Amino acid sequence: MYGTVARMHVKAGSGDQLTQIARDFEQAHVPGFIASYAYQMDANANEYLLAVVFDSKESYRANAESPEQNARFQEMLALLEREPEWHDGEIVAVSRGSN
Numbered sequence: 001m002y003g004t005v006a007r008m009h010v011k012a013g014s015g016d017q018l019t020q021i022a023r024d025f026e027q028a029h030v031p032g033f034i035a036s037y038a039y040q041m042d043a044n045a046n047e048y049l050l051a052v053v054f055d056s057k058e059s060y061r062a063n064a065e066s067p068e069q070n071a072r073f074q075e076m077l078a079l080l081e082r083e084p085e086w087h088d089g090e091i092v093a094v095s096r097g098s099n
Contacts, residue, residue: 001091002057014079032059
């Protein structure tokens with residue numbers, strides 16, 4: 001598995017729109033997409049961490065380089081104070097609870 005973790009600084013009042021974009025992404029049925037998790041930080045309600053999981057680096061890159069993803073990114077970027085800080089990498093461990 002492969003993915004990214006992003007740190008984002010959302011413009012005040014734009015959090016709900018950002019989470020809607022994440023929901024819309026799920027509905028797009030992007031090949032190789034497994035999951036995404038968005039965290040709103042307790043210390044700063046305008047700071048979010050986003051973790052996105054794909055089945056492979058190839059699927060991740062194909063999505064990242066697609067015109068559709070660029071359009072989604074531009075929509076998201078309009079809600080942010082500045083460009084996200086991206087950290088791409090191979091997922092080397094997964095732990096799941098029993099629930």
